[in-house]
Amino acid sequence: MMKILHTADWHLGKRLQEYSRLEEQKLVLDEICQIADQQEVDLVLLAGDIFDTFNPTHEAVELLYKMLRRLSKNGTRPIVAISGNHDSTQFVEAPDPLARELGILFYSRYDTIIPVDKLDSGVEITSSESGFVELKLPQFDFPVRVILAPYANEVSLRTYLGEENREAEFRNLLAKNWQDLADRYCDTAGVNLFVGHFFFMKEGEKPEAEPESERPILHVGGTQALFTDHLPTQIQYVALGHLHRYHAVSHSSIPVVYSSSPLAYSFSEADQEKKVVIIDAEPAKPVSYKSISLSQGRPLYRVKFDELAKALQWLEENPYCFVELTYETDHSIDAATRKAILKAHDGIVNLIPQIKNPLGQQDFSLQVADLGKDMVTLFQLFYQSEKGQEPNEELLGIFKEVISQNDQV
Numbered sequence: 001m002m003k004i005l006h007t008a009d010w011h012l013g014k015r016l017q018e019y020s021r022l023e024e025q026k027l028v029l030d031e032i033c034q035i036a037d038q039q040e041v042d043l044v045l046l047a048g049d050i051f052d053t054f055n056p057t058h059e060a061v062e063l064l065y066k067m068l069r070r071l072s073k074n075g076t077r078p079i080v081a082i083s084g085n086h087d088s089t090q091f092v093e094a095p096d097p098l099a100r101e102l103g104i105l106f107y108s109r110y111d112t113i114i115p116v117d118k119l120d121s122g123v124e125i126t127s128s129e130s131g132f133v134e135l136k137l138p139q140f141d142f143p144v145r146v147i148l149a150p151y152a153n154e155v156s157l158r159t160y161l162g163e164e165n166r167e168a169e170f171r172n173l174l175a176k177n178w179q180d181l182a183d184r185y186c187d188t189a190g191v192n193l194f195v196g197h198f199f200f201m202k203e204g205e206k207p208e209a210e211p212e213s214e215r216p217i218l219h220v221g222g223t224q225a226l227f228t229d230h231l232p233t234q235i236q237y238v239a240l241g242h243l244h245r246y247h248a249v250s251h252s253s254i255p256v257v258y259s260s261s262p263l264a265y266s267f268s269e270a271d272q273e274k275k276v277v278i279i280d281a282e283p284a285k286p287v288s289y290k291s292i293s294l295s296q297g298r299p300l301y302r303v304k305f306d307e308l309a310k311a312l313q314w315l316e317e318n319p320y321c322f323v324e325l326t327y328e329t330d331h332s333i334d335a336a337t338r339k340a341i342l343k344a345h346d347g348i349v350n351l352i353p354q355i356k357n358p359l360g361q362q363d364f365s366l367q368v369a370d371l372g373k374d375m376v377t378l379f380q381l382f383y384q385s386e387k388g389q390e391p392n393e394e395l396l397g398i399f400k401e402v403i404s405q406n407d408q409v
Contacts, residue, residue: 002140002191005036006277008047008241009261013060016322017349022059027296028262029067032276035292036071039278042137044071047241048084048151048197068104075103075121078135082150083108084197084241107148132181142190142283147181149196175230182232188284194238200249200256203227228256237279237287246275246291255289263297267324270300298322308337315345324350331392375403
């Protein structure tokens with residue numbers, strides 16, 4: 001039985017506004033390496049969005065190489081890594097000739113063909129063509145085949161597919177190409193896998209929401225979301241990246257699974273449990289798989305308070321996290337309250353005032369007749385029209401000071 005670890009969306013170098021996540025990424029990647037060792041994993045699939053930007057920092061690149069070397073066990077545990085929509089295709093593939101010696105196969109360009117080779121570790125690349133690689137691990141008497149589907153823009157897909165058609169036709173062309181690869185290589189004598197960075201869904205179902213931190217790829221290469229019916233029936237497991245929540249698009253004979261990102265990267269992911277997936281696979285049989293939760297990194301919380309004491313108590317009780325705190329108030333958050341909240345915790349990313357509206361539904365919208373009124377009155381009317389309440393004395397004082405300075409100029 002071959003054990004496979006599926007992970008995705010590392011987004012190395014990612015920041016949460018002004019907060020770096022690099023130290024947390026070191027911790028959670030170390031956790032993934034430990035899981036791979038504990039589970040005695042034979043093969044790793046990394047399904048795209050390795051970096052967060054096309055030009056990652058030196059620190060992010062160094063972290064990737066160190067962790068992949070460790071995860072590969074110095075070449076004895078192969079890693080197949082594809083690019084996502086956040087990755088530069090040229091940057092991701094640049095280290096491939098050297099990385100391949102450690103059993104790390106980077107794949108990001110559809111016109112790339114991974115060279116057939118036997119590595120010092122005993123791992124063999126026994127067959128390869130555009131969008132496909134077959135590996136033979138020395139501890140198994142059967143091969144593992146992987147259809148490779150990194151993110152690609154429309155130009156890349158046109159070059160790869162040799163077609164000018166768009167929209168639904170792109171779906172059909174991709175499906176046909178994947179099916180052709182499967183028909184040529186994916187028989188019942190080996191383990192057959194698919195690794196991709198696309199937006200997959202069941203036809204007719206509501207699409208899964210993309211995370212706030214993601215660049216939408218609903219239109220990939222001119223197409224809408226791809227459907228699970230486009231996947232070859234010979235495939236035993238589909239390892240996907242892009243959506244940051246762990247979930248299976250399909251539980252049928254072909255599991256189609258998003259492993260999740262290893263950390264929560266936006267507050268839309270605040271309630272998500274992050275995971276990796278372990279797959280047990282052998283030829284000609286359905287795979288079994290399980291998710292393993294990740295515990296490292298600072299969790300993200302969205303909280304709401306209307307009393308300062310309650311807010312400060314919660315912040316004291318939850319020191320290791322990032323917080324989006326909404327504070328309900330009759331007026332804007334005064335300087336003393338804001339200072340007390342921000343001083344109480346080092347991970348407050350957003351402090352959002354939620355203004356109560358004691359003035360009900362009164363209409364304070366500005367009228368043409370109001371334009372003859374003085375600046376302070378106009379400001380009061382504008383504030384009432386936007387906030388549904390009077391500006392407090394502190395805010396009025398600041399406004400008066402601003403307009404007095406302007407008058408002096």
